Amino acid sequence: MNRRVLEKQAILLDVTAKDWEHAVRICGEILVKTGKVDPTYVDAMIRNIHELGPYILIAPGVAMPHARPEDGVIQEGISVVVLKEEVAFKPGKEFKVLIGLAALNSESHIDILQKIAEVICKEDSIERLENATGYEEILHLFNEKEE
Amino acid sequence: MKILAVCGMGFGSSMMLKMTIEKILKEKGITADVETADFTTASSIFADIIFTNEEFAKQLEGGRVKVVSVKNIADANEVRAGLESVLNT
Known part of the structure; x- marks a missing residue:
């Protein structure tokens, strides 16, 4: 399988966000721009967090905003946003990295989830994400093979 | 054992x-x-056993089922420790 999980147009670094909602919106807008989702999907991402709480924190400092395929996914893919300053869903629930997920169904997006899991399961790669200064570093993290 | x-939605972080x-x-040979x-x-x-994040764990606890809360859903060490803790009680 040689499909690339992440493309460079889907990465934004050094982003200033005024709160979590702003950060999630920026992360979702990338998926709209890269043709992965309809704008309705971004609204659904935010609505889900309002309804269900900050369950999208998948690791300390890392949020994975997403909604359901039927909320407007066109094509599978992810986006990565690294904030300049961390924001919080509430005190104790801070994050600096967002991985926006557009998934089509539970079978076909397992490869993508597997890749995200490989990246966030190591504390040092979360640090590398948080401190990345160029998109190449992030591309490398997501597209490199696990030995 | 189930x-x-x-x-939140049953197919994103729960799948991970x-x-x-x-x-x-698999590592422990448990079916x-x-x-x-x-x-x-x-x-x-x-x-x-239920594995979930801290938020949902608080709301799912209290019943008969054992609830494990996980901070990093991809961290094998954390999940292993969580599983061991409920299997030993």
Whole structure:
């Protein structure tokens, strides 16, 4: 399988966000721009967090905003946003990295989830994400093979 | 044994959690069914153990089922420690 999980147009670094909602919106807008989702999907991402709480924190400092395929996914893919300053869903629930997920169904997006899991399961790669200064570093993290 | 991985929608982070749990089960040679569920239906599904995040754990605790809360859903060490803690009680 040689499909690339992440493309460079889907990465934004050094982003200033005024709160979590702003950060999630920026992360979702990338998926709209890269043709992965309809704008309705971004609204659904935010609505889900309002309804269900900050369950999208998948690791300390890392949020994975997403909604359901039927909320407007066109094509599978992810986006990565690294904030300049961390924001919080509430005190104790801070994050600096967002991985926006557009998934089509539970079978076909397992490869993508597997890749995200490989990246966030190591504390040092979360640090590398948080401190990345160029998109190449992030591309490398997501597209490199696990030995 | 049935294990449920729970998240907000039942297919994003719970699927990642399920992959981590299955890795640990395989490593330990334990046979168990691992399913994913969204938070709203989780309480109506029979399970022996539930793995979920801190938020949902607080709300799912208190019943007969053992609840494990996980901070990093892809961290094998954390999931292994969580599983060991409930299997030993």
